[in-house]
Amino acid sequence: MKKTSALRALISDTFQEARARWLFWGLFALSSLLIAIFLFVLKIDLVQGAVTFMGIQSTSRPVGDIERFVNSSYSWVSIVLYIWGTFLAVFASAGLIPSVLEAGRISLLLSKPLTRTRLLMGRYLGNIAVVSLNHIYLICSVWIIIGIKTHIWEPRFLLAIPISIFIFAVLLCVVVLIGVISESAALSVMVAVALMLVSTILAQRQIVVKLLSSQWSRDLWMAFYWIIPKVFDLGSAMKQLILFDRQVDWITPIWTSALFGMVVLWTAVYAFQKRDF
Amino acid sequence: MTTEYAIETSGLEKVYRSRFRGREIRAVSNLTLRVPVGVKFGLLGPNGAGKTTFVKMLLSAVNPTTGRAVLFGKDARDPEARRPVGYLPENHRFPTYLTGSGMLDFYAALSGMQPSARKKRIPELLDLVGLSTWGDVRLKKYSKGMLQRLGLAQALIHSPRLLVLDEPTDGVDPVGRREIRDILNGLTGTGVTVFINSHLLSEVEAFCEYVAILRKGELALEGKVSSLIAGRGFRVCASGVPEEALAEIKVLGAAVLPAPDGVEIQAVTREQANLAIDRIRAAGGMIDSVAASSSSLEDVFIRTLQTGKAA
Numbered sequence: 001m002k003k004t005s006a007l008r009a010l011i012s013d014t015f016q017e018a019r020a021r022w023l024f025w026g027l028f029a030l031s032s033l034l035i036a037i038f039l040f041v042l043k044i045d046l047v048q049g050a051v052t053f054m055g056i057q058s059t060s061r062p063v064g065d066i067e068r069f070v071n072s073s074y075s076w077v078s079i080v081l082y083i084w085g086t087f088l089a090v091f092a093s094a095g096l097i098p099s100v101l102e103a104g105r106i107s108l109l110l111s112k113p114l115t116r117t118r119l120l121m122g123r124y125l126g127n128i129a130v131v132s133l134n135h136i137y138l139i140c141s142v143w144i145i146i147g148i149k150t151h152i153w154e155p156r157f158l159l160a161i162p163i164s165i166f167i168f169a170v171l172l173c174v175v176v177l178i179g180v181i182s183e184s185a186a187l188s189v190m191v192a193v194a195l196m197l198v199s200t201i202l203a204q205r206q207i208v209v210k211l212l213s214s215q216w217s218r219d220l221w222m223a224f225y226w227i228i229p230k231v232f233d234l235g236s237a238m239k240q241l242i243l244f245d246r247q248v249d250w251i252t253p254i255w256t257s258a259l260f261g262m263v264v265l266w267t268a269v270y271a272f273q274k275r276d277f
Numbered sequence: 278m279t280t281e282y283a284i285e286t287s288g289l290e291k292v293y294r295s296r297f298r299g300r301e302i303r304a305v306s307n308l309t310l311r312v313p314v315g316v317k318f319g320l321l322g323p324n325g326a327g328k329t330t331f332v333k334m335l336l337s338a339v340n341p342t343t344g345r346a347v348l349f350g351k352d353a354r355d356p357e358a359r360r361p362v363g364y365l366p367e368n369h370r371f372p373t374y375l376t377g378s379g380m381l382d383f384y385a386a387l388s389g390m391q392p393s394a395r396k397k398r399i400p401e402l403l404d405l406v407g408l409s410t411w412g413d414v415r416l417k418k419y420s421k422g423m424l425q426r427l428g429l430a431q432a433l434i435h436s437p438r439l440l441v442l443d444e445p446t447d448g449v450d451p452v453g454r455r456e457i458r459d460i461l462n463g464l465t466g467t468g469v470t471v472f473i474n475s476h477l478l479s480e481v482e483a484f485c486e487y488v489a490i491l492r493k494g495e496l497a498l499e500g501k502v503s504s505l506i507a508g509r510g511f512r513v514c515a516s517g518v519p520e521e522a523l524a525e526i527k528v529l530g531a532a533v534l535p536a537p538d539g540v541e542i543q544a545v546t547r548e549q550a551n552l553a554i555d556r557i558r559a560a561g562g563m564i565d566s567v568a569a570s571s572s573s574l575e576d577v578f579i580r581t582l583q584t585g586k587a588a
Contacts (some may be wrong), residue, residue: 016372020373103368105372107336111338
């Protein structure tokens with residue numbers, strides 16, 4: 001009970017700090033901006049024409065065609081939200097780990113009857129809670145807008161929420177590790193964003209491996225591919241899932257990314273335990 | 278579990294190693310110290326003597342290189358050992374986005390207090406430190422003195438059995454200092470052990486019953502303040518006294534200071550001085566001189582540090 005109360009206090013403190021530092025409101029405002037852009041795009045003539053052409057607001061075209069078009073739109077929109085949301089979340093959360101490690105703040109926290117693991121996990125979960133609220137707001141709002149406009153409510157679109165939160169949770173492990181080691185928010189962002197970009201490059205393995213001349217370079221490419229969290233692959237899998245493609249392998253990018261996250265988070269906890277403050 | 282000591286350290290040591298050059302800095306060296314339950318204990322030393330490192334090792338903010346720290350019989354690394362501890366760090370940085378009440382509520386929750394207990398205790402503590410009308414104001418509006426008093430409230434909120442204060446009056450004006458001292462004096466007789474880390478000798482002399490002086494990370498002196506600053510005491514200088522005999526003399530209540538040619542024993546009474554002389558002679562030590570003495574804690578402090586330099 002006492003332990004739950006302490007963990008809840010740490011999560012709530014992360015929320016309060018995010019609010020006070022305008023990170024929470026900044027995320028909310030930028031998500032609102034994207035929602036406003038969607039509203040605007042759905043109102044412009046081009047989209048209105050496509051909607052009319054596909055007969056979504058009439059009954060002249062077969063229902064299957066219309067649904068495929070809408071699902072395809074949903075899947076592309078989900079990718080946009082996935083990328084937008086993850087980038088914003090990484091930028092917003094980077095400062096929340098180093099801030100708690102400031103001298104005079106961390107020594108008092110460590111004097112409390114808490115393990116260092118619990119302290120770090122409280123901060124980690126608080127970060128995820130802040131970002132989850134934003135993801136739910138962003139993705140649900142866009143879903144409602146598309147639903148109202150097309151009268152097709154695709155619940156699979158909402159898969160973008162847990163998948164976006166999951167990939168953020170994995171990248172946050174990296175942010176936490178870099179934050180604990182270097183206390184630098186900028187470096188944390190640099191590394192997390194670099195991982196996102198590297199993941200995209202490594203995911204082109206089927207093309208690149210054919211172009212590489214030596215076996216060792218192909219093996220190295222594949223080794224990196226398996227180690228690095230699969231931000232790109234997970235986004236693609238999400239798109240395919242929304243398109244109701246039953247063949248898509250979404251389990252592999254999930255478990256490999258989760259494993260990466262766990263190893264990195266464990267390393268962060270270990271480094272945190274060994275550090276003197 | 279009942280224990281005689283609030284703090285016990287044995288052979289506590291912290292060595293910092295620079296990452297690339299491999300250079301070693303011994304911040305605290307082989308420190309063995311015992312603080313009895315219920316006393317007011319002052320830790321003194323010049324800047325860089327290792328006082329803050331020692332306090333941080335007690336609270337597990339710094340991992341000792343060797344040795345062990347125990348709080349109320351429990352290893353200081355065990356989080357449960359820190360449950361009865363209230364701490365006010367030096368140069369604290371409380372989250373400025375919180376209000377006074379919010380800050381107390383946050384740290385009380387981390388100390389394991391339940392919401393109902395916190396709700397009752399927060400107004401009491403704000404009242405105790407004279408901030409009852411400031412509870413809903415964000416900390417960024419607080420002055421340095423107010424933050425220090427709020428920090429003290431934070432350290433006291435869960436009714437700790439050990440209060441560790443690192444430079445509690447640092448940067449506080451004389452009126453604020455007096456208020457903090459009054460609050461701490463209010464703890465007299467409650468059984469709370471107060472451990473103060475300070476360089477303000479007059480304050481420690483006025484408030485503490487026991488002191489220890491650190492010099493270059495080593496324990497240079499330890500004893501009862503009344504023994505060390507005895508107004509009409511006796512100073513016994515001796516040489517060739519074995520460690521066991523010195524330990525027995527300490528038990529008598531006399532303070533043992535290092536001197537260039539041996540040791541200097543500060544005895545409060547004539548009887549204490551005679552008993553100390555008996556022990557020294559029985560152990561084969563030589564009495565160099567015996568004289569009546571009177572000194573302040575500042576005299577003792579300066580002498581202790583100068584002895585170290587001479588050595």
